Amino acid sequence: MTMSAQHTTVGWAIAWTRALETAAVDKHLLRRGRSLLQDGTLSQFHVNTGCALAKVPAPGGALLHATLTVPVLSPVQWSQIDDAIVARPDLARIVLTRGLTDVLAEPSATGGVPIIPAPGELAFSCTCRPSPGLCEHTAALGYTLADRAKTAPGILLTLRGRSHKHLKNRLRTTTPATAPAPEATPLQEAPAVTCLAGPTADEAFARWTASPARAGTTGNLLKGAPAHDALSDAPPCPALDVSRLRLLIEDAAQRATAQLGAANTIPAGPVDELTDTARLLATTAGAEHLEAAAHHLGLSPRQLRHMITAYQLSGAPGVHVTAHHTPTDPGILADAEAAIQPLRPAPLAGLERDHNRLTDRAARVQLRFGPDYHWHPYTEHFGDWRPVAGHAANPAHAYKAARRDLRRR
Known part of the structure; x- marks a missing residue:
């Protein structure tokens, strides 16, 4: 039976957590690791090819260094993964235009090559102990990776030796041009575009404010002036209709204003499609698009209303617990x-x-x-x-x- 690719990402976190908890002999250490994470003790972490590292504050002001390592996949194995995705146009389209669907967390979708490492492939070390092995600090690091994988599963590709960007570039050069086009939906996405490298938004804004011609004008951007657009005629297919494009323009303007303001309330890090849809529909202007958005997401209007309510009550975490069952200690x-x-x-x-x-x-x-x-x-x-x-x-x-x-x- 051929499975249809659905774009969700929580499956990455579930699969990673299962591997982590299976690898742990001492379940008490897992519980202590969750407590450290809950307390905010894990100050910094970094993900590199083959390893993740974290700095954990210790009594007396010292920093402990926790490390979690996994085997890096070989070029031959990555080629197998590429070929398997290319053979599935529905998967290739999602990876190229929307993100890393958790269908890819199953080896059956990646040519038999598992992106999630086996429990026996996880290795732990920490400066809190003289010999390698799981401790509460490496357990906290493992759970941190699971938490991040819910919205940014690309870190798991990085661990295994390849970035999400590299995977997309490879697919663009190998996906057959004759691949069947996806069926149209009320909120059909525009084709993906390749962006040229350039400065980040922060860098561009810093250059703009430093310009002598722009000095002293920054405050005018923060006075809540309405967003203007030149949309008049209906755009060609497969673009969204004018009303939806205008909603996105207004939302982008409001978020940009918040980013420029001193009190920035926009959460850091990537946000999944479901959460961002709930955020957008929670506004007065977005309410009229609920039916079309529910159809696009494969939900009933009632389910999506619950997620909008959850976002209004507790933000992105509220949407997550409304939509997903996740493993819990x-x-x-x-x-x-x-x-x-x-x-x-x-x-x-x-x-x-x-x-x-x-x-x-x-x-x-x-x-x-x-x-x-x-x-x-x-x-x-x-x-x-x-x-x-x-x-x-x-x-x-x-x-x-x-x-x-x-x-x-």
């Missing part, structure tokens, strides 16, 4: 159970665990552990779980927020 779930037990109206009723979800059906409350290490509350309404306000690092606080929401209905 059983110890974290056990601690949450103990924290909410005194608050339960039916303390003898069972609690259900499902990945990152803890459900109290008798109370019509569900808590979901997010990538922000907060518990996100949901309440049941005619069999449907809806996100509500009150996400918190303390599961008891999130549980109380869900109970308050139910009492207000």
Whole structure:
């Protein structure tokens, strides 16, 4: 059976976490590693070919150096991966225009060559111990990589010896010109374009403000002037219609203004398509496009409305826990159970665990552990779980927020 490529990325994090936790003999170290990550102890990390490195603050002001290494794939193995993707036009199109679909996390889609290393291929070392092996610092590094892979899985390609950009360049030169065109959708994407190398946005803005002719004019950009465009006639296919293009222009202008402002509220790092769609539709101007966006994403309008609500309540982590089940340390779930037990109206009723979800059906409350290490509350309404306000690092606080929401209905 031929599987259809769906562009999601959380599967990369799940596969990496599975390899990490299988490789760990001491599960207690994994739990301590998650705690370090939750506490924000991991100050810096870098991903290079074959290894990831992190600096971890130690008592007394010293820095420990944690390292996680994996085997680098050979040129022959990368050629096998290229050939397998080229043979699947649906995969090639996603990689070239949208990103690294987690279909590629399965060896069956990459010519039998696994991009995710096997558990036995992971090696750990840290200056906290004299000999190689897993410690709480390398466990924290491993979980950090999993967290980053949810939105930027290209770091896993870098670990294995090739960048995402290199893969796309290779596909552009090897994908057959006769590959079948994808079916049109209401929000069909424009073909990918190759950009010439140039300065970053920060560099370009710095040059502009340093120009004598522009001195003192920067403040005028931050006064909230409306964005203007010259769109009039409908653009040719396969471009979006004028109303959607105008929405994107307005959104880009608002985000640029925020970037230039002193109080920059735009989150750093890449954002997946689902989260960015929820963010855009959360605006008044974007609301009218909900039906078309839901069709494009393969969701029902009701599902997408829940994700928009989740974004309004808790940002990108809220969208993530609404859309995905992710592996969670059983110890974290056990601690949450103990924290909410005194608050339960039916303390003898069972609690259900499902990945990152803890459900109290008798109370019509569900808590979901997010990538922000907060518990996100949901309440049941005619069999449907809806996100509500009150996400918190303390599961008891999130549980109380869900109970308050139910009492207000």
